[in-house]
Amino acid sequence: MKHFVYIIKSKVDGKNYIGVTSDLEVRLEWHNLGKNTSTRFRRPFEMVYNKEFADKSEALRYERWLKQQKGGFKVKELIKMFNMPR
Numbered sequence: 717m718k719h720f721v722y723i724i725k726s727k728v729d730g731k732n733y734i735g736v737t738s739d740l741e742v743r744l745e746w747h748n749l750g751k752n753t754s755t756r757f758r759r760p761f762e763m764v765y766n767k768e769f770a771d772k773s774e775a776l777r778y779e780r781w782l783k784q785q786k787g788g789f790k791v792k793e794l795i796k797m798f799n800m801p802r
Contacts, residue, residue, distance in 0.1 A: 719775035726758040
């Protein structure tokens, strides 16, 4: 089953949230409905990055790696590349 690592950006405070899901559309809706306690007061959100993985364990490893990047530089770089016109 495919899984995705995603980054959403709060339209209120501009902060990013990194997570893993098997359904990007449902997960974004979940965040925007306030059903995630850690993001409830920062909604609405927009999807700014996602990457597909063949299985959940790969996605979780990548999520952990992204969250460990010092200063969020890698996250900002990925968002910039993802949102470039293709």
